[in-house]
Amino acid sequence: MTIAEPASVPTPGTEGTRPLVLNGISKHFGGVVAIKRFDLEVEPGEIVALVGDNGAGKSTLVKIISGLYQPTEGEIWLNGEHTTFRDPSDARTKGVEVVYQDLALVDLQPVYMNLFLGRELRKKPFGTIDRKQMAARTQALVDELDVRIPSAKAALSDLSGGQRQGIAIARATHWASSLVLMDEPTAALGVAETARVEDVILKLKARGAAVLIVSHNMDQVFRIADRVTVLRRGTQVGTRRVAETSHNDIVSLITGLSS
Structure with a gap:
């Protein structure tokens, strides 16, 4: 079964078509500098982790990339196209999808309605909601990502926390054409459910998606990320390839203390 409207993913390594490039992003709130000249590139099929202590600026950066804030400076x-966001809806329209810890799902609706929430398919010529088509496309996607749920028609309220997070990731996967941004997606989950969600994230990577994940869990970062970039007091203090660094190195960057 073909999944409708799949995200278009640039060819890895193609110059000028990286899903996300941030150049010199800064954000000021009056005299307070929340983010200072942040640079980052995220490639297709790459997971980049954003880490830092509380108050480091991670949430501010997430809000800039998702359109809630506009940067004071930077691009x-x-x-490959320079863009600005008016608001989160504009960011979604331009291909940026966000998975939050609180999921933003509707418990009383079935899985397939949550996948198409606000973007429902409609039958022609009368414009009634095409529930059959939405359910079929949702089932194809959750099967591909191995999101283990009873059915696309299952009520969201009947699913576990890990299953719900898998649905949130599947929804982002379906609609993103540029970037999937994840803000602490497993913070409220136990060990077993975290492992299942991480497996879904890795399948998302295998499809060629670009993923930027905010995480406080260093073990998780080293399990799933390709690179990790560190914020400290609003300043980007280092970016490392996970295969070429260590927990101690990253913790030293976060704290500013030598290992």
């Missing part, structure tokens, strides 16, 4: 490029 955002999506798939």
Whole structure:
């Protein structure tokens, strides 16, 4: 079964078509500098982790990339095109999807309605909601990502926390054409459910998606990320390839203390 409207993913390594490039992003709130000249590139099929202590600026950066805040300085490029966001809806329209810890799902609706929430498919010529088509496309996607749920027609309220997070990731996967941004997606989950969600994230990577994940869990970062970039007091203090660094090195960057 073909999944409708799949995200278009740039060819890895193609110059100028990286899903996300941030150049010199800064954010000021009056005299307070929350983010100072942040630079980052995220490639197709890459997971980049954003880490830092509380108050480091991670949430502010997430809000800039998702359109809630506009940067004071700097540029955002999506798939080779310079862009600005008016608001989160504009960011979604341009291909940026966000998975939050609180999920933003509707318990009383079935899984397939949550996948198409606000973007429902409609039958022609009368414009009634095409529930059959939405359920079929949702089932195809959760099967591909191995999100283990009873059915696309299951009520969201009947699912576990890990299953719900898997649905939130599947929804982002379906609609993102540039970037999937995840803000502490497993913070409220136990060990077993965290492992299942991480498996879904890795399948998302295998599909060629670009993923930027905010995480406080260093073990998780080293399990799933390709690179990790560190914020300290609003300043980007280092970016490392996970395969070429260590827990101690990253913790030293976060704290500013030598290992």
